[in-house]
Amino acid sequence: MKFKVIVREGEDGWYVVEVPSLPGCISQGKTMEEAIENIKEAIELYLEPDEDVLSVSKGQVIEVTI
DSSP states (O other): OOOEEEEEEEETOOEEETTSSSSSSSESSSSSSHHHHHHHHHHHHHHHHHHHTTTSSSSOOOOOOO
């Protein structure tokens, strides 16, 4: 999967990265390279299944591929 990210240099000199298509998915790094690596990890965690959702009492949990 590919995601477009926005990279900004913060006031403290750190790079802040956010993923517009994944609300709340934000990370940072001291360097641009570190920030990009950190946002990749943040995206993986964001997309990881939520265990609370998997324990629904009514309905089905199914997987879909995009």
